[in-house]
Amino acid sequence: MSDIFDVVVIGSGAAGAAAALRAAELGLSVLIVEKAHKFGGTSATSGGVMWIPNHGLDGDRGDSREAALEYLESVIQSPVNVERLRAYVDNAPEMLRFLKKTGVPVMAAAWPDYFPEKPGARSDRSVIAPTFDGRELGDGCYPLMREQYNRFKLFHRYAMDLTETFALMMRSRGWQFTVARMITRYWTDLSTRRASHRDRRFTQGAALMGAVYKQVFARGVELRMETRLEEVNVDKSGTVTGVTVSNHGRRYAINARRGVVLAAGGFEWNQELRDRFYSVPGLSRHSSTPEDANRGEALIAAEKIGASVEHTGQGWWIPTMTLPMPKASNFHEIHQAAFDVGRPYSVCVNRNGVRFVDEATGYDSFGQAMVDDHLKTGANMPCWLIFDAKFRNKFSAGGLMPSVHTPDWRVPGDWWDHYIYRADTIEALAARINLPVEPLTETVRKMNDYARTGVDPEFGRGGNVYDQFFGDPTCTPNPNLGPIDKAPFYAVPINNGDLGTKGGLRCDARARVLDGKGNPIPNLYAAGNCSASPFGDCYPGAGGTIGPAMTFGFVAANDIAERTGNQRGRQHNLLEENA
Incomplete structure (x- = not known):
């Protein structure tokens, strides 16, 4: 295995997957490092919704950049980086178009914004992925994606999409037929039953991550699981050169020629960090994210080299x-x-x-x-x-x-x-x-x-x-x-x-991690709950975590390619601008 890559991504959830997919598409060699024995992160266990304003799916639906910003400015109560907020609104539709071009299917969902009485609110900004056939990942990877919780399965076994979930939750007309169909579909899938207990139907967050990882693997991205971040490495000038990781007790360095993207989730399972940041800390064991997964290792490692944090007071x-x-x-x-x-x-x-x-x-x-x-x-x-x-x-x-x-x-x-x-x-x-x-x-x-x-x-x-x-x-x-x-x-x-932590590493509009003086740490990026939310203390709508996670993963990869003069990356951008 090579220990030198153009880009090293820490974390295999939505933010890391988006950064890896975009960087690989731009011609960069990419490694994803995941500490767990399953990939997909918290995102694979989630509802899999992305909040994407002005997405343009199904033609012009009346949304706009101005309406999205009007809504966000009316619901966000804490001070935020306005430039970063606008970068999200501008880049989120571009990220979604990129996903579609690479072969990731998406569709709009009729889900009201969480503050429907506010100006600019709508009921069509949440975007989901349709059910994905997990076997398309290959029998070697299909069982290795992190599995949905029992709460997202019927009788702890049968995968449910959002339509089925709400039909059963509300016992809507025909819900008994829905149950019978789900059970029959599972047990008549004989080839999968011989391979695994897991339903081949990847739904909700697993559907999104399955579709994304199909394209990630198709582009030659390497994934190393059971590999934990220990340190972010810097040279004498303070430029990030790679990371030190450990695998079953063995520590070793991985060099990143062009950039490191921290996408390892938040710190909700670290009681010490909860006590440090939260006014009412609560208990880590009450989190609904994967048990003991997100412990803030990336935040801690980045702070050791001078990174700053913001919006850490809320989850x-x-x-x-x-x-x-x-x-x-x-x-x-x-x-x-x-x-x-x-x-x-x-x-x-x-x-x-x-x-x-x-x-x-x-x-x-x-x-x-x-x-x-x-x-x-x-x-x-x-x-x-x-x-x-x-x-x-x-x-x-x-x-x-x-x-x-x-x-x-x-x-x-x-x-x-x-x-x-x-x-x-x-x-x-x-x-x-x-x-x-x-x-x-x-x-x-x-x-x-x-x-x-x-x-x-x-x-x-x-x-x-x-x-x-x-x-x-x-x-x-x-x-x-x-x-x-x-x-x-x-x-x-x-x-x-x-569902994770709102606060994390302070980043700019280009997803670059900032030090205590507000200056970018060279070659270091962050996205997802590892970074501070662009919305500050606010949750604007369904998908308000995954939407920014994937968008700033996408933005980070673009900046790495542009900053380091990647020719294929520039050609890609020109083609997309002219499309």
């Missing part, structure tokens, strides 16, 4: 709950509850028994509200999701499936009064989970009044298109409000989990 928050693993109750799984907390027939309260947020808001805003409420009251983190038998019959509560799938008699005995709580009255439920009875009963009484009128005067739950998108259309007059009045009553604790 990409999402409410989560914890349950024992099936058939292994000593071990736990984290389950996302992003949409469950805003369903009708339920309410979320802090430990004072009081509401603190529009429960149906975007999951990042929900997490920010948990943090803010905890700073004010000290009675959040976790909060409680309270619901009745109607909710229990129809909706999931994190990892607790609806009673049509998991009736109470099928819930393991060691879950009750530890992970899930039940009582015949709200008063008895309050006593069981140690909440003050009078505030909780008053909260439920008010929610029942709101359900009858369809108006939530406290927080406006169900009052915008985003809330309603994930509500229950059969519940009227407000799809997000239903009376909490049918016994038994239930409660599950909700933690402030995350």
